[in-house]
Structures are given as structure tokens and as C-alpha cells.
Amino acid sequence: MENIIKDTEEKMIKALENMEKRFTNVRAGRANPRILDNVMVKYYGVSTPLIQLATISVPEARQLVIKPFDKSCISDIEKGIYEANIGLTPNNNGEVVMLVIPELTEERRKEYVKEVKSIAEDAKIALRNIRQESNNDIKKLELPEDEEKRGMEKVQDLITKYNKDVDSKLSIKEKELMTV
Numbered sequence: 001m002e003n004i005i006k007d008t009e010e011k012m013i014k015a016l017e018n019m020e021k022r023f024t025n026v027r028a029g030r031a032n033p034r035i036l037d038n039v040m041v042k043y044y045g046v047s048t049p050l051i052q053l054a055t056i057s058v059p060e061a062r063q064l065v066i067k068p069f070d071k072s073c074i075s076d077i078e079k080g081i082y083e084a085n086i087g088l089t090p091n092n093n094g095e096v097v098m099l100v101i102p103e104l105t106e107e108r109r110k111e112y113v114k115e116v117k118s119i120a121e122d123a124k125i126a127l128r129n130i131r132q133e134s135n136n137d138i139k140k141l142e143l144p145e146d147e148e149k150r151g152m153e154k155v156q157d158l159i160t161k162y163n164k165d166v167d168s169k170l171s172i173k174e175k176e177l178m179t180v
Contacts, residue, residue: 041080
């Protein structure tokens, strides 16, 4: 039964990490290199992650600078950013690609808050599914009733803990999004 509890916690941690990763893709009006994590660039015909082709820096609060290792791929990097559909327009000066993060309107901020609430709800659904799966695994062990109940209580304690984590990370992200 301890293996089931351990696996349950590992799965719950992964669900939380997935939520946090999805949160980073929701912009807060500040430059964050993580918004480029999913940008793929056609480099000599091969789809390559942008982070393997350039260094990404944040010289100002609302600006990203992408300095390619190979200057000949600047136009490919720009194209990759356009195709990633992250809502930013790249500019280049022949040396680097610059991305300016626009100020968010109140309406856009509220849309982002809805989006992160949806992501958090997805995480809670994943946690509930993990709990259900774990409880079923515990039942299959055909343990004495009191041991089975104790195992299910441990699983419930885990989901309570991780639901609180989801709520706290959600409120932090909401504050971040609503701060002008």
C-alpha cells in the first residue's frame, strides 16, 4: 500500500508541475523567457527548439532579446516566433531579435485570469482522477477494512494538500496578472 501512496504523491506532484508550466505560458505583461519554451525554428530543415539556437535575455521588464549563435538563422527565428502564435511581433537589427511585451489592458488581464482559473481547474480534475485511481488500487489489494480506510485517508490527505497548493499558486498568479 505504501507504494500506491508514493506513486499517488508523485503523480500529484507532476500534475502540479504541469499546471505551473502552463501558467508560465500566460503572460503577465512582464518579459519571461519561458514564453518562448514552445517556439520551434526550422533550422536547416530540422524543427529545433529556439533555446538550442540562441541565448535569451531580459534587458528590461518588458523586453526579451534573442541572440542567435548563428546569425544566418535570424529570419528563421522570427518566422518560428510568428508561427508559435504567442502574440508577440519580433524585430531584428541584424544581430539580435527583440520582442517587446505590450502593456495588458484590464480586459485582457481578466481574460488571462479566466485562463489560469481554467488551468487550475484542470489540475484539480487531474488530482481527483489520481485519487480515484489510487483508491481503486487500494481496494484491489483486498486489505482488512481498517487498513483500506487508512490508505484512502492518506490519499485524501494528499489531495487536500495538493488542492491547497493549486489554490495558493492560482491566487499568486491572479495577483501577478492583475498588478499593473
